[in-house]
Amino acid sequence: MKNVHPLKAERRRQRRLAVLKTENPYCPMCGETALECLEVHEIAGFRRDAQAEIIVCRNCHRKLTTGLLNAGIPMVRESCSLERTAQCLRALAVTMRAEADALDRWARSLIDLEQEDFVNLNSCKRRLNNGTSQRKQQNQPSSP
Numbered sequence: 404m405k406n407v408h409p410l411k412a413e414r415r416r417q418r419r420l421a422v423l424k425t426e427n428p429y430c431p432m433c434g435e436t437a438l439e440c441l442e443v444h445e446i447a448g449f450r451r452d453a454q455a456e457i458i459v460c461r462n463c464h465r466k467l468t469t470g471l472l473n474a475g476i477p478m479v480r481e482s483c484s485l486e487r488t489a490q491c492l493r494a495l496a497v498t499m500r501a502e503a504d505a506l507d508r509w510a511r512s513l514i515d516l517e518q519e520d521f522v523n524l525n526s527c528k529r530r531l532n533n534g535t536s537q538r539k540q541q542n543q544p545s546s547p
């Protein structure tokens with residue numbers, strides 16, 4: 404669909420960038436870069452610490468929130484500062500575990516890509532060598 408209001412679109416884009424607080428936002432979990440899909444995740448929960456945040460896509464945000472709930476970390480602010488700090492640390496651990504899993508996925512995809520390229524490179528070399536050897540055979544003078 405053609406954008407009929409480019410100024411409004413640009414204003415929306417600038418507002419999203421201001422909310423995300425960066426010029427080049429992306430989801431560190433999956434690599435998503437579409438502005439409309441990105442949002443802020445409060446690592447320790449909004450009610451505990453709204454300043455400790457990362458940018459993630461909506462899908463990864465839901466996965467992180469589900470991870471917090473599955474770990475028994477409620478979305479409420481504890482009145483006891485010791486308990487609140489403990490839950491902040493647990494929430495940070497859940498987020499860091501998810502980031503570690505994402506890093507592992509990225510590393511494995513690089514390894515797969517490298518192996519795929521290696522296989523492709525080898526098949527290209529074989530084809531090239533076969534073509535070269537066929538041309539050599541065609542160009543060799545026939546023995547009398």
Ligand SMILES: [Zn+2]
Nearest residue numbers: 430433460463
């Ligand atoms: Zn994501």
